[in-house]
Amino acid sequence: MRLLDRSARAGSPLTRLVLGRLLLLPVLLAVVTLVMFVLAQQTPFDPVLAALGERALTMDGPTLEAMRDRAGDTGAVQQWAAWWGNALQGDLGVSSSQRAPVATVIAQRLPWTLGLMAVSLVLAVAGGVLVGGLAGTRPGSWADRVAGGGLLSVQAAPPFWTGLVAVWVFAVWLGWLPTGGATSPDTDAVEPFDVLRHAVLPVLVLALSQLPWFGLVVRDATRDALAGLPVRAGWARGIPTSRLLRQHAVRPALLPLVTVVGVRVPELITGAVLVETVFSWPGVASATVDSALRLDFSLLAALTVLTTVIVVLGNLAADVAYRVVDPRVGQRDG
Structure with a gap:
């Protein structure tokens, strides 16, 4: 009891x-x-x-x-x-812009946007942890300099510009991937492999637009943790580096990472709007642009409510994850 x-x-x-x-x-x-x-x-x-x-x-x-x-x-x-x-x-x-009930438009388009955002977020976080951890555990090395400069360069590039470059390189010049859409225009059926081919570029571009934020915060947090007294004392006692990284670098790097994930949810939605517009992805984000340009107030009002709900729930999920990673936060709040 x-x-x-x-x-x-x-x-x-x-x-x-x-x-x-x-x-x-x-x-x-x-x-x-x-x-x-x-x-x-x-x-x-x-x-x-x-x-x-x-x-x-x-x-x-x-x-x-x-x-x-x-x-x-x-x-x-x-x-x-x-x-x-x-x-x-x-x-x-x-x-009026989609010529269908607003509920039907949202029901048809929302899964495409949620799938695009979810996969992109997972890839961005995983890539940020990998690149940021590699650079943070080797401060001053060539990996740190290349990763830092590369992350800052990608961070400065607007998603729509990155999307246009990706279309020109991989779709127009090399011809490896489709230029846009979610399915081939010559078929009415939705085939998984076809959808995956069309999703490669928008997913990678959206993930790339978010990756620098996660990579930079992991690099800085890992670097600060390794420079702290616990790690230095552990090295002096002969504790293996891998054990020190797990105990004294992973958790300090996860806490700011979780915070940044919650903060980046609105920016992820904004990036989805630009990426869906560039790649003609059939999601609600691109429908937001159409509703604003065509004065479709009914759809715009519903999408505003939907966006607000996603932002609030995304920040709530980040706060919950923060307290799971560090239970002391919840104890201090209580």
């Missing part, structure tokens, strides 16, 4: 953290969407044209003006409340 009580007390700070973030999420969504509706009403955005889409071309001027007058009588708060009332009932409206 004492062990159960002790574990319950130890887990209570983590439980409070998760519940607090989840309870705060609806409030954050309400505020974000309200600001979006207020800004939309203050801009030259025409909700009537956005709602009608191409049908507006077949309507006369007086009819459009009458519809604008009726829409203008409704304030931003009323529009916001009406949108949430419909959304909570499962009605997200109809996308």
Whole structure:
């Protein structure tokens, strides 16, 4: 019984953290969407044209003006409340840019974006740990200089520029990989091998855009850990280097790495928008650009809510992982 009580007390700070973030999420969504509706009403955005889409071309001027007058009588708060009332009932409206219900568009496109982001994040973290650990454990060596300069150079390159270069080299010049899309245009079926071939370039470009952040923080954290007194004392006592790295370098490097993973979630979404646009990847990130350019407010509102949820849950997952790696954080919070 004492062990159960002790574990319950130890887990209570983590439980409070998760519940607090989840309870705060609806409030954050309400505020974000309200600001979006207020800004939309203050801009030259025409909700009537956005709602009608191409049908507006077949309507006369007086009819459009009458519809604008009726829409203008409704304030931003009323529009916001009406949108949430419909959304909570499962009605997200109809996308004028995609010509389909918003819920259908999100259901079809979200798996493509989540898959792209998940695989890219795994590759970026693994590559960052490998490159950063190699450079951090050999300070001042040629590996450290090459890795440091290479990571900084990649970090300075915008993802869309890297994507265009990758298309030119591997798709146009060498002809090894497709230029874009998720499937071949001459087939209607979704074949796994075909999808993998199309996913190579967007996944690698998105992973490469995030890798420098992880690699640099692992390199610096590992270098600081190896320069500390515990490692120096261990070397003086003749403890093997591999054991010292596991005990005194891995955990200190993991803590800032987990923090950076949580911070990079919004940037990962931004990078996905650029990469999906360059490679014509059929995800929700590229649909965000289309909805903004075509004034598709119904789809844009739903994607804003979805993006907010992903960012909050991503940061929550990073905070939970931080406390799992170092349980002392949760004890200090409690």
